[in-house]
Amino acid sequence: MKAASFLYELPEDLNTALQLLNSSDIDVLPLAGGQSLMPMMNFRVSQPDLLVDLNKIDSLKKIDSDSNSIKIGSMVKYSDMEKSDLIKEKIPLINNVIPFVAHSAIRNRGTIGGSIALADPAAEFPSLLVSLDATIELMNIKGTREVKSEDFFTGIFETDRKTNELVTSINIPINKSPKKFGFYEITRRHGDYAMAGAFVTTDGDKKEFSNSRVVLFAVSTKPLRIIDIEVFLNGNLLNDVSVQENAIDIINGYEFEGDLHNDTEAKKTYAKVSLKRALGELNG
Numbered sequence: 001m002k003a004a005s006f007l008y009e010l011p012e013d014l015n016t017a018l019q020l021l022n023s024s025d026i027d028v029l030p031l032a033g034g035q036s037l038m039p040m041m042n043f044r045v046s047q048p049d050l051l052v053d054l055n056k057i058d059s060l061k062k063i064d065s066d067s068n069s070i071k072i073g074s075m076v077k078y079s080d081m082e083k084s085d086l087i088k089e090k091i092p093l094i095n096n097v098i099p100f101v102a103h104s105a106i107r108n109r110g111t112i113g114g115s116i117a118l119a120d121p122a123a124e125f126p127s128l129l130v131s132l133d134a135t136i137e138l139m140n141i142k143g144t145r146e147v148k149s150e151d152f153f154t155g156i157f158e159t160d161r162k163t164n165e166l167v168t169s170i171n172i173p174i175n176k177s178p179k180k181f182g183f184y185e186i187t188r189r190h191g192d193y194a195m196a197g198a199f200v201t202t203d204g205d206k207k208e209f210s211n212s213r214v215v216l217f218a219v220s221t222k223p224l225r226i227i228d229i230e231v232f233l234n235g236n237l238l239n240d241v242s243v244q245e246n247a248i249d250i251i252n253g254y255e256f257e258g259d260l261h262n263d264t265e266a267k268k269t270y271a272k273v274s275l276k277r278a279l280g281e282l283n284g
């Protein structure tokens with residue numbers, strides 16, 4: 001199928017894009033890498049009246065840092081992040097995860113802003129950003145607001161973003177000693193969307209879990225942070241196998257979301273396997 005007819009604008013600055021997005025009488029959507037939106041339009045799942053293409057807005061394509069955080073513009077592509085020395089040095093977890101997002105052709109166009117605005121529960125970046133305690137910056141014609149990534153994702157393909165807002169950047173806090181991390185996902189084939197996955201992070205300069213985060217993805221309607229496991233892990237030795245086993249047992253008390261191919265029990269099993277392997281990676 002082909003997309004229904006639509007109007008198209010290619011603004012060169014953020015202000016013009018925000019003005020266009022502010023139309024209340026027509027359905028306007030921003031276009032980033034188009035890797036999800038174009039297929040959705042071709043299948044007519046999405047039928048906007050106007051597309052506002054963000055690809056000429058250079059201010060959204062920057063990666064900046066200060067001593068406290070890294071700020072990634074929403075139009076930064078996966079392939080740009082892959083090449084960034086700053087990201088490699090300060091948040092290597094991002095570099096470890098990117099090869100698992102689709103395939104290089106898609107990563108050459110797909111953007112961080114597009115991934116989180118879409119909020120696919122099986123996507124890596126929404127949960128990755130929750131595990132890094134990132135903040136999402138949103139802008140409309142009236143101003144800017146910031147939302148914790150944990151509060152930004154509200155359901156399947158649902159976020160806290162209003163229709164007249166753009167995701168403009170993602171801010172990720174950085175410590176003096178970069179965090180230790182573990183990541184694992186289960187997929188049918190490399191590059192497919194995950195059937196389940198887990199992120200574990202902890203402060204980097206200690207032998208015990210400290211300030212840890214545990215986030216599961218592709219097993220719920222949105223990134224699933226499990227604070228019970230974090231509380232249990234904190235203060236325990238990183239490489240204690242019995243601690244890891246007890247942490248995984250906590251998953252038994254949780255309900256998971258099935259999908260077309262996997263029921264809720266299968267998802268629980270995948271969640272446990274993902275967490276076990278992510279904890280193993282942390283020590284690897």
Ligand SMILES: Cc1cc2nc3c(=O)[nH]c(=O)nc-3n(C[C@H](O)[C@H](O)[C@H](O)COP(=O)(O)OP(=O)(O)OC[C@H]3O[C@@H](n4cnc5c(N)ncnc54)[C@H](O)[C@@H]3O)c2cc1C
Nearest residue numbers: 032033034035036037102110111113114117123124167192
């Ligand atoms: C075959 C295939 C396999 C894939 N596999 C994976 C995978 O394994 N893991 C994964 O995470 N993803 C996967 N993807 C999705 C890919 O990562 C997309 O690039 C990404 O989800 C969307 O990014 P985009 O820049 O292409 O956004 P677009 O497709 O342009 O936009 C997606 C949505 O976000 C909105 N949007 C875009 N930018 C903004 C913004 N700045 N502010 C507000 N709203 C905005 C759009 O209006 C649209 O609704 C796959 C895609 C394909 C086609």
